[in-house]
């Protein structure tokens with residue numbers, strides 16, 4: 279495997295425990311005195327800050343940064359950093375409370391709510407004994423009527439009900455929160471240096487040759503698995519380009535790896551165009567620019583061969 283990853287012990291279970299505590303706290307909020315609530319809130323806030331700090335320190339000890347961690351650990355880190363801000367923490371608790379209050383007005387079903395910076399906007403599993411609802415942190419500032427809409431979607435996740443939810447995920451308030459969570463953080467060689475190729479060096483070279491050095495720095499990663507179908511992808515929220523570590527081997531010519539990286543860099547530059555509410559990535563403009571790569575034809579031929587194997 280090309281990448282050396284640092285793992286943070288018990289990170290997933292710590293995040294799960296935090297979700298549960300948020301839910302429990304917002305449930306009892308009216309049943310207890312302000313003093314007790316105040317204390318519990320402080321403890322929770324403190325736990326989040328400590329976890330965030332621990333991850334930073336662990337990375338520092340290894341001469342790297344949180345952006346060098348796996349996608350999941352980096353996601354968790356950014357969530358903790360976001361909630362380490364007092365205002366965001368209070369808003370997170372307020373959303374959880376508002377959501378659960380409305381939920382209980384409408385149903386007796388038990389629920390596990392997670393407000394988190396997932397890769398997806400919304401997920402609901404109503405078939406379980408406890409309904410599992412995952413809502414993207416981007417909805418944090420949802421107004422009262424929109425919280426109601428989200429509760430409605432969680433109770434009845436039909437295609438029709440999900441239409442306003444999708445619209446809300448394209449609104450400015452959502453984008454604003456996403457931009458705050460996924461702000462750019464530094465990265466080291468630890469995750470960009472493969473066995474043969476260094477993604478940062480390849481990025482700089484392509485940026486100079488084809489983008490006049492003007493394309494902003496994304497997070498760069500080798501994938502953990504040697505995928506041969508999906509050789510690269512760009513995730514706009516986290517501004518991450520992932521390249522399959524299958525392309526990090528001596529038998530793959532540099533121009534092939536560069537071509538795949540160039541393709542993903544074009545995605546970063548051009549974004550997604552919306553056509554009849556479908557998002558289109560490979561537009562005519564995209565394809566035209568893709569052809570500008572010096573060895574595009576040779577790279578295409580090479581890639582077809584390995585994908586046919």
Ligand SMILES: [Zn+2]
Pocket residue numbers: 541545559560
């Ligand atoms: Zn593409």
